[in-house]
Amino acid sequence: MKTQPAGPTSRRTNHRRFYGHGIPRVRLEELAGKLIVVEGADGSGRSTQIARLVDWLEASGHATVQVGLKRSTLVSAELEKAQEGNILSRTTLSLFYATDFADQLENIILPALKAGFIVLSDRYIYTLMARDMVRGMDEAWLKNLYGIALEPDAVFYLEVEAEELVQRNLSKKAALDYWESGMDLGLSRDMFDSFLKYQMSVQTIFRQLQKTYGFTIVDGNRSVETITETLWEKIRALLAEK
């Protein structure tokens, strides 16, 4: 199936669809709200931008809901535990994340959209797919798995150079995250080197996924205000559609 570009200006609201089979018994035409996804690495400014979008949207009278990875009632605690112990193999971890995603999709995202909310998703299936693809998992398998996902109304990928990500992560926490450094891949024993290599591979995969899923790549190296302006502009146009 040919995927249509998902740029917010090129689509209308009645074009709602799932990427694949979707969730059984969901009536797409009832999903009146908007699903907006912000993607990017740790330190790319995702949470800052989402907080600003929420302020602005609520000030303009829109109801919002926020979702993100590892926040489901069903499995978030178990998933956290599994990651700490580093005991799960790749397919297992991948399916665990998919369960977490599906739980939020069905219990939060879809009901909120039905109620006309604007749902802001801090990362979505693209990060999950990219992480797995970097680790050599089969893309076709992942596409089938995430065929349950709803196509968002807008996806912004905040792209920040790996060197800049290192600086931001270190200035915030004085340490690099094990998983965000791809330490499980054995790219380098040096965490700093591993982080750079890993983030660059993820960016390459995101560029590749962009061709399929058509999300908007936003230059995240710019100032917070400039980026927010870019996002507002696109979202304003999206909200003006009827």
Added chain:
Amino acid sequence: MMKTFAELNFPGRLIAVEGLDGSGKSTQIYLLKRWLEAEGIKVYFSEWNSSELVKSATSKGKKRELLTPTTFSLIHATDFADRYERHLLPLLRAGYVVLCDRYIFTAFARDVTRGCPPDWVRGLYDFAAQPDLTFFFKADLEVSLNRILEGRPKLKFFEAGMDLRLSSDPYESFRIFQGRILAQYMAMSEEFDFVVTDANQNVETQQAAVRKLVGERIDLERFRRRSPLPLPPPAQRTNPVEEIEEDSAA
């Protein structure tokens, strides 16, 4: 078409049992395991829905009725993947005979009955190879139902298929649900080369047939331990009623 472990040149072999709750399959695979152990075969037993880590999430989901057909399917796939990657594959590489009480066909039958698209479910599990031998224990629906329903006043929400809203009566819902699962199993029986065993027969007759077929299809000599292990203390047979309960909670 999926390949078997033999076709993939694994030194080990995998034998799976499938069937409805109450078909007696757990008893049969237990007896098969006892026989293989007594013969000095390297054997490992794995049960559906038993991965420690995933279990706590599954039981929380079931208790609080949080699961939808999609998350029900995914959480069981997670459980399977964990057992498959951490236990089954290494053991099969090491030349074990692995016995599985339920395999991916359980998911194919149940998840599709719950309304998940068949090719989506099959896609989830396409990392798993086909068992070298799959027994399907086919009891009359009424026999299975009676075995489960006798002496069990309360059916659990998901096991009765109450999430499908087939009937407001759990017993009626359970009957309809199990009937549909049986139909799903029968529809894939040929495709996956199930050895259909008449589970209405007595335990001994069935077990004799199972052992005979395993002996014919698998060259057991190859799986004998080179150095004999000290005999383990006789295993405590678990209360059969409890075992059925565990199984149907899957």
